[in-house]
Amino acid sequence: MERMKLPILQYEDQIVETVEKNPVVVIIGETGSGKSTQLSQILHRHGYTTSGVIAVTQPRRVAAVSVSRRVAQELGVQLGEEVGYAIRFEDRTSEKTRIKYLTDGVLLRESLSNPDLSQYSVIILDEAHERSLNTDILLGLMKRLIRLRATNLKVLITSATLDGEKVSRFFSQCPVLHVPGKLFPVEILYSPERAKNYVESALKTALDIHVKQPEGDVLIFMTGQDDIEKLVLKLEEKIQHLEQGSVMDAIILPLHGSLPPEMQIRVFGPPPPNCRRFIVATNIAETSLTVDGVVYVIDSGYVKQRQYNPSTGMYSLDVVQISKVQANQRAGRAGRTRPGKCHRLYPSIVYNDDFLDATIPEIQRSSLAGCVLYLKSLDISDIDILEFDYLDPPSAESLEDALRQLYLIEAIDEGGVITSLGRSMADLPLEPSLSRTLLEAKDLGCLPQALTVVAMLSAETSLLPARSSKNTDKKRKTPPSNLPDGSGYGDHIQLLQIYEHWDETFYSTEWVKEHNLQVRGMLFVKEVRKQLSQIMQKIATGPLDVQQGRRRKEIQTEYRNLRKALCVGNANQLAERMMRHNGYKTLGLKSQLVQVHPSSVLQPDEDGMLPNYVVFHELISTSRPYMRNVCSVEMRWVAPILQKIEKLDVSKLSGTSRPSKERTQEGDFSSQKEDKPITQAPEDPNSRIQAARERFLARRGNR
Helix, strand or coil: HHHHCCCHHHHHHHHHHHHHHEEEEEEEEECCCHHHHHHHHHHHHHHCCCCCCEEEEECHHHHHHHHHHHHHHHHCEEECCCEEEEEEEEEEEECCEEEEEEEHHHHHHHHHHEEEEEEEEEEEEEEHHHHCHHHHHHHHHHHHHHHHHCCCEEEEECCCCHHHHHHHHCCCCCCEEEECCCCCEEEEEEEECCCHHHHHHHHHHHHHHHHHHHCCCCEEEECCCHHHHHHHHHHHHHHCCCCCCCEEEEEEEEECCCCCHHHHHHHHHCCCCCEEEEEEHHHHCCCCCCCCCEEEEECCHHHHEEEECCCCCCCEEEHHHHHHHHHHHHHHHHHHHHCCEEEEEHHHHHHHHHHCCCCCCHHHCCCCHHHHHHHHHHCCCCCCHCCCCCCCCCCCHHHHHHHHHHHCCCCCCCCCCCHHHHHHHHCCCCCCCCCCCCCHHHHHHCHHHHHHHHHHHHCCCCCCCCCCCCCCCHHCCCCCCCCCCHCCCCCHHHHHHHHHHHCCCCCCHHHHHHHHCCHHHHHHHHHHHHHHHHHHCCCCCCCCCCCCCCCHHHHHHHHHHHHHHHHHCCCCHHHHHHHHHHHHHCCCCCCCEEEEEEECCCCCCCCCCCCEEEEEEECCCCCCCEEEEEECCHHHHHHHHHHHHHHCCHHHHHHCCCCCCCCCCCCCCCCCCCCCCCCCCCCCCCHHHHHHHHHHHHHHHHH
């Protein structure tokens, strides 16, 4: 049996003995060691599920689903019974579940209702090297929980490349076990120069491999769904035109987080005889998922990464260079079954001189509003948000920005105490701005409409037909005439209208196909809306179903109230931008800084002018910064919030009136003051990299 050959099983006794003697253990399991699938089973065999459930967190939904399915298959049980998974808006567990795979965000949310996480005997934080925001928060909470929980708890931190000694120091010198992987040699082949178009370069390299190299699957790393779909189409076209019989057959499979599960599963099955698979994937294939049969890897050298700039309060979705750790992980995918080759579409000098040693932790490049709201909602008196025990502390600017956001949307009061609104927001599995929108919509009488818009914005991928991606207003194209147009107010209203039209057909999948919408995406939205409605039902009174047969005047009132609710939910975004312009005259739509995305249905007036003020759901940076999913609002809705900005005292908002002092990391589980702190050395290269990055983002935001 293939599973018995996995290296981690040779270390079973050592792992169990170490876990038995220590509350926290770090396990560095190299690629192919079997840590993600076998560690939970090892502990299950040794009785750790008799006193509770074994929880295994994953940073990615795809991994939580696929790994749980694999473990259920190996144990010969039905998925959802003894082995299950829980991801946002989907829970396949039962009272029988003893091994539970779940995203790190879901575990954080569970701790709101059960701070001790008493249902779990073991918590395994897997793939910790990815340094997701939620995993980093969990590391700090696990450190505290180990010290305070009355019942016995075991915490394992597992990773392929994590700095084990650093984590060991964080957890009071806990033991670190190293489990070697099962890798064959991988030949690294560099390009003589950096590809100007990595999609075209990947296409050429893939065809060269197919024509000239022996059998073996090809894994191609692209940056996102758009690049993947382009490359899949180009590969299919080129391979079809190759002379029949000159090469083996080929199938091309995409792999990204927005694919339905049945599409994702295809990459884990064996290929047909005499057939090569081309798997075109995002970075989810770097570590969390192992695809057997891969002999060749093509590495573009890029990844799509969400970056947050606290000085402007804006997100951007940027294509950035990967780190050396990521490059090595990608290369390792080629050595799973036999000696392989990794084609890097960049020169060795780029790898050596330009790539960072490790990926910047998500906590240092994300908006922290959601995690700060979570920490506030725990009601733990000894937690100071600015001095919480982080493995790698975020910048003070990011934390202060998060506190400011929460204050402006009334999640916390002037003293930093969480409000009743803030508690209700924390109950919703949404970013704070969307949670606040729902609560405001409840008061304005447009909650059914807001639920629909929020659910549509929570879809994993774009639901609408592809439109022109040209970056000029002249080439902006309106959506097909048979789809609603937002009535001139913008994209949020269009999303509402689309869903309500679908509701009138009794959720017909034929209607979805007829209008070139995504069937799976729309069904996902329907389920999300149902779950959000159930949560809001505890807060709101009256029906939350989609309302039909309304008079035109009622519809216009609802549109107005919905836009106001969106405005309040994004109060920080609007108020801060208004403050930057003399006399609060313009949001900046007419400046060169930010523009409405060409795909928007927001319409100019008879003078050809767009509204002065809008809310947007995300800022995406391509050839220039664009606002996506925009909706017109009125300045007077936001004006009262401007007064709140002038009263801000961030030190009070953090939960303490003391001046912020230099943060340290405790070296022991004890809370005694005499514990020796472990501080970050001033010359630490990660600190210099982060400082340089923040300066770059600030310069870009000021252009």
